[in-house]
Amino acid sequence: MTKKEYADILLPGVEHTKEEYEEMYKDRNLPEGAIVTRFAPSPTGFVHIGGLLSSFIARKFAKQTNGVMLLRIEDTDQKRLVENGVSKIIEDLKSFDITFDEGATGEEDYSGNYGPYVQSQRKDIYQAFAKYLIERDLAYPCFMSEEELEEIRKGQEEIKARIGVYGKYAKYRDITMEEALEKINNGEKYIIRFKSPGNFDNKVVVEDAIRGKLEFPENDIDIVIIKGDGLQTYHFAHLVDDHLMKVTHVIRGDEWVSSLPTHVQLFDTFGYNRPTYAHISPLMKKDGETVRKISKRKDPESAVSFYHEQGIPTDAVMIYLMTIANSNFEEWQENNKDKSYLDFEISFDKISSSGALFDMDKLINISKNYISTMKAEDLYNKTLEYASEFDKEFYELLAKYKDYSISVLNIEREVERPRKDIESYSTVRREIDYMYDELFNPTYEKKDFYSKELLEYYIDNVYDESDDKQTWFNKIKEMCPKFGFASETKEYKANPENYKGSVAHACEVIRVAVTGRVQTPDLYEILKLLGKSRIKERIEKF
Numbered sequence: 001m002t003k004k005e006y007a008d009i010l011l012p013g014v015e016h017t018k019e020e021y022e023e024m025y026k027d028r029n030l031p032e033g034a035i036v037t038r039f040a041p042s043p044t045g046f047v048h049i050g051g052l053l054s055s056f057i058a059r060k061f062a063k064q065t066n067g068v069m070l071l072r073i074e075d076t077d078q079k080r081l082v083e084n085g086v087s088k089i090i091e092d093l094k095s096f097d098i099t100f101d102e103g104a105t106g107e108e109d110y111s112g113n114y115g116p117y118v119q120s121q122r123k124d125i126y127q128a129f130a131k132y133l134i135e136r137d138l139a140y141p142c143f144m145s146e147e148e149l150e151e152i153r154k155g156q157e158e159i160k161a162r163i164g165v166y167g168k169y170a171k172y173r174d175i176t177m178e179e180a181l182e183k184i185n186n187g188e189k190y191i192i193r194f195k196s197p198g199n200f201d202n203k204v205v206v207e208d209a210i211r212g213k214l215e216f217p218e219n220d221i222d223i224v225i226i227k228g229d230g231l232q233t234y235h236f237a238h239l240v241d242d243h244l245m246k247v248t249h250v251i252r253g254d255e256w257v258s259s260l261p262t263h264v265q266l267f268d269t270f271g272y273n274r275p276t277y278a279h280i281s282p283l284m285k286k287d288g289e290t291v292r293k294i295s296k297r298k299d300p301e302s303a304v305s306f307y308h309e310q311g312i313p314t315d316a317v318m319i320y321l322m323t324i325a326n327s328n329f330e331e332w333q334e335n336n337k338d339k340s341y342l343d344f345e346i347s348f349d350k351i352s353s354s355g356a357l358f359d360m361d362k363l364i365n366i367s368k369n370y371i372s373t374m375k376a377e378d379l380y381n382k383t384l385e386y387a388s389e390f391d392k393e394f395y396e397l398l399a400k401y402k403d404y405s406i407s408v409l410n411i412e413r414e415v416e417r418p419r420k421d422i423e424s425y426s427t428v429r430r431e432i433d434y435m436y437d438e439l440f441n442p443t444y445e446k447k448d449f450y451s452k453e454l455l456e457y458y459i460d461n462v463y464d465e466s467d468d469k470q471t472w473f474n475k476i477k478e479m480c481p482k483f484g485f486a487s488e489t490k491e492y493k494a495n496p497e498n499y500k501g502s503v504a505h506a507c508e509v510i511r512v513a514v515t516g517r518v519q520t521p522d523l524y525e526i527l528k529l530l531g532k533s534r535i536k537e538r539i540e541k542f
Contacts, residue, residue, distance in 0.1 A: 006177045007134040009184065010141055010192065011127045011226065018132040021125055025114055025244040034067035037249045038103070038242070039093075040074050043085025046303040047092040048296060049358075050253055053321050054280050058251040059098050060325075060346045067248075071103030072241060073118040076234050086118065092304050096314045114245040119237050126232035129240050129270075130192050130225055138197075138269060139225060141180050141190040142172045164221035165193065166200075173222060192226035194236070198265055206260050209249070209278035209348040219261040235259065239266040247275050254279040278348055281355040283324070294358055301360065311386045311425030315341070316367040323362075326350040364423050372418045376410035379428070383409075386425035394429045397436050407529055408435045411521040419521055434515045435529065442516020444542060449500040450509050454483040455539045458510060465532055469524045480506050513542035 008014075016024075028036060039055040041047065062069035073086050082088075086107050093099070102112025110117045133139035142165070144152075149165075156163050165171075172180075173195060184190065198204075198218035206214045225236035232240070242250060257279050267274045282293045294302045301307075307317050319341045322329045327350045329341075336343070371379060380398065387395035398405050409432070412419045422431050433439040462475050477487040484500040486492035492502035501508075511523050514535055520526060527535060 001177055001181075003135040003137070003177075006180075007131040009181065010134060010190075011131050011230075014127045014131055015124050016128055018128045021128055021244060025246070028068065028246045030068070031066050033065055035061045035065045035249050036068045036070075036245070036247050037062055037251050038070045038072050038245070038247055039098075039100070040072040040241075040252075041089050042074050042077060042080070043082060043089060044077065044080040045082055045085070045296070046305055047089055049294060049302050049304060050280075050283050052093070052096060052098070052304050052317075053283065053324065054251055054253060055093060055098050056096070056318065056321055057280065057325050057346060057351070058249075061249065061251065062101070064345050068101045070112065070114070070245060070247075071100040071117060072245070073104045074234060074237065075118060075120045076231060076237060078120070078229075078231070095308065096304065096318060119241070120231065122237075122241070123231060125244070126237060126240055127226065127230070130232075130236070133194065133225070133269075134192070138195050139192050140173060140175060140195055140222075141184075142170075142193045142222075142224075143180075143183050143188050143190045144171060162200075162221075164223075166196070166221045170222045189228055191224050191228050193222040194225045194266070194269075196220050196222050196265065197269065198261070204261050204264060206264055206274075206277060208257075209276050210281075210351045211257075211279060211353045214257070214260065216261045219265045221262070223262060235262050235266065238263055239270065239272075242275055243267070243270070243272050249276045249278060251278045251280065254281050278351075280351065281353060283358045284355040285358050291357065293355070301358070309390065309426075311383075311390070311427070312363070312367050312423075313370055313382070313425070316370040317363065319370065320363045320366050322346075323366075324352075324356045327352060368420045368423045371422050371424075372413075372420045374413075376406045376413050379409050379422075380406045383425045383428045387429075390426065391429060394433075394439075397438060401436070404529070408432050411525045411529075421521075434517060434520075435526070437534065440516065440538070444512060444516065445518075449485075449505050450512070451483050451500075454479070454485075454506065454509055455513055455542065457482065459532070459536050459539050463527070463532060463535065465528070472524055472527075476506060476510075477503050514538045 028034075030036070037058040039051070039058055041051055059069050061067070071090070073089075075085075084107065086104055090105070102110075102114065103117040104110050108118075108121075116122055130139055144165075148171075152165070152169050153163055155161075156169075170193075173193075180190075196219055198220040200217045200220045202218040204216050204218050206216070208214050223235055224233050226232060238250075241247075260277065263277075264274050284291050285294045285299060296302050307314070319333075322341050322344065326344070326346050329344055329350075332344055333341070374382075380402070384395065384398045387398060409428075422428055429439075434442065458476075458479065462479050464472075464475075467475065480487045480503050483506070485506045486495075486499045486502045489502040489504055492499050492505075507523055508518060510527075511520055512518060514530060515526065530538075
């Protein structure tokens with residue numbers, strides 16, 4: 001029996017050979033220096049903030065080099081898949097303006113010439129490559145049961161040996177074709193293992209684009225490449241997919257650093273050029289006295305959906321991630337205030353090789369600054385969109401009073417130093433709810449200088465909707481002495497014992513009466529929007 005016939009028995013029904021697939025997947029016609037990279041998530045839940053960071057970095061490199069960014073779905077772990085997981089990943093990333101040049105477009109569909117891009121749809125391809133190894137005595141069937149493997153693992157743990165199938169533990173590594181066929185004919189189940197040519201005492205060197213030179217012991221473990229259900233493992237799929245799809249750079253989380261000896265060994269065994277690896281350090285979080293990785297289980301901010309629920313602008317999140325991605329971004333941003341963060345060119349040498357501490361306060365500050373630069377109508381539209389999903393009551397008011405709401409949001413917006421009190425779309429309601437009679441339900445704090453008489457006099461004898469701002473303020477100053485307030489702040493500071501307060505205190509009385517708050521944006525603009533009749537109603541209520 002030939003090795004080819006043997007491979008046909010071990011993996012029957014494979015439609016094409018490795019060579020035929022090589023011919024199908026032609027080289028890409030891209031400019032020199034173009035980066036081809038991928039985001040390759042598993043559809044097992046939400047997109048993690050770390051995944052958003054790595055996909056963003058990969059997208060930037062592809063874009064700025066006129067390269068290609070593809071979405072490949074790694075669904076090798078069929079037990080953990082969630083319903084509509086692929087569509088959810090695409091939706092989550094698109095909401096942060098991360099799109100792909102090719103790849104999966106849904107649960108079954110894809111766009112591009114190097115698909116399918118969902119691994120479970122590429123079974124024949126992986127088996128063709130596995131057969132190639134079998135024919136060259138570089139892969140073999142392994143008949144060990146789960147119980148045998150568990151026994152080996154426990155024995156290795158007891159003597160503190162490396163865990164895995166290698167050396168004396170690789171029980172079926174040198175099985176003959178006849179012995180294997182006898183077991184198959186007896187109905188024994190098997191998987192296909194790679195016959196590692198490595199020696200643990202030798203060293204393998206990998207130049208990581210972020211971490212520099214990395215040195216490891218060679219891989220000598222006979223990893224599984226085809227499982228009992230005929231599907232591939234992650235390690236083997238990584239080789240086949242990245243080679244056929246012509247991926248030049250593998251940009252991924254540092255949890256895969258330990259897999260490098262296995263991955264480069266597979267590329268070397270097939271005689272393929274290794275891709276450039278770039279391992280991104282994890283986002284960290286301070287937890288009491290310790291610092292740990294952001295956790296899917298413990299930290300709500302680990303899910304990208306969290307930022308939509310909080311109403312933090314997607315651009316603010318991406319600007320924050322850019323400060324993490326490249327150490328020189330903030331300096332660049334300071335010198336290029338008229339440019340978008342998308343204009344910044346990212347580089348591998350400026351990506352930190354140590355984990356960045358996730359700073360929610362910094363993100364919120366970036367969000368405040370970002371929102372402060374938005375035009376009132378844009379902020380209105382974004383808040384309306386947010387409220388339509390998360391705050392129906394406020395949505396109805398915004399929709400009902402569109403022009404009025406835009407005017408409210410425009411207070412102090414078109415000035416040299418705009419207000420920065422709004423930190424997210426979810427906090428817009430908290431900051432302006434007093435401007436809506438339907439939401440105005442204040443609790444007043446009593447202060448000695450609050451004066452019912454001043455308010456009655458003000459609304460009956462002073463306030464005129466036609467006054468400009470300076471005239472309005474001069475009238476308040478003129479009114480002050482009648483009620484024991486100094487017309488000038490410096491006058492009050494010089495002789496505080498002679499007055500109830502200054503003109504600023506008099507304005508506070510008016511402000512609290514009409515808004516229920518001690519601090520608000522420009523009082524003149526607020527009064528102008530409320531109108532005299534509503535001001536009078538609120539003063540009476542106060």
